[in-house]
Amino acid sequence: MSSKLKSLLGDVLEPGERRIVFSSYDVIGDIIIMKIPNSLQYKKYIIGKRLLENTKHAKCVFLQTSSVDGGFRLRKLELLAGADRTVTEYHEHGCRFKVDVSKVYFSPRLSTERHRIAEKVKDNEIITNMFAGVGTFSILIAKQNPRSTVFSIDSNPKANILCLVNAKLNKVQDRVFPFCGDAKYIAGNLLAGLSHRVLMPLPEKAKEFVDSAIACLNDKRGSVHYFAHIRAHNKRDAVNEGKLATTEAFRHYNHVVGTTRIVREVGPRLYQIVSDVLISNR
């Protein structure tokens, strides 16, 4: 339990209950999303109410009742306290993002990674983001690099529309182009040969899309940011295993795995990693 939650719930929980650890919560705009262990579910409404009352600017608290699941990577939510609304505006690195937390994937925990990749982009780059969601990586890149162009693919039509809305909101609609559909086809065919850099932020499945990522590179060379989930005993092992998994995924192509880093821990001994891969055509 995070220390803030612990102090907020001091009088709500029995001493034994305080020892039950549950992961911290996410604040997305004015919406809070939290998880509560089964044994504390009977107190979920008072926990939600207390958190709402003590979080500046928060308007509602939702309980996450399922894991992030399905092709669109969505989670089920139950209202615990406050307004019954799932649309909000989230701010990050000077950008504004309209998000519907019940209809699209969104995580504030990728903020550092979004900034890191945006910093790598050079003048006049063309970038394909294969799994763009509401356009977080794409729009941040375009905003920070006024000479870049970003093709922003997602198979979830609601994410795609929000990407369009967010591109306008951030005044980059002339350089961020949303495509709705399967990245395998769109990157591998429609956008083949156009990009200098490709983002693959779908760690559960990115490996299946490597051929399409390479196909959309200009002259079959450039940078790929490859995301994966790695099971390991600790962070150091996860980085080493992540490098190996990346090499395996790109084994059919001339490549060098540069930095591999932990993006975040997503479960017990399960890490999300990203590798920066340099592809060359000889």
Ligand SMILES: C[S@@+](CC[C@H](N)C(=O)[O-])C[C@H]1O[C@@H](n2cnc3c(N)ncnc32)[C@H](O)[C@@H]1O
């Ligand atoms: C983990 S989310 C990443 C979203 C975004 N990059 C972000 O940071 O907020 C993965 C996204 O990939 C999309 N997706 C899943 N399968 C896809 C496919 N075959 N082609 C295109 N998009 C896909 C999902 O709808 C989801 O929005």
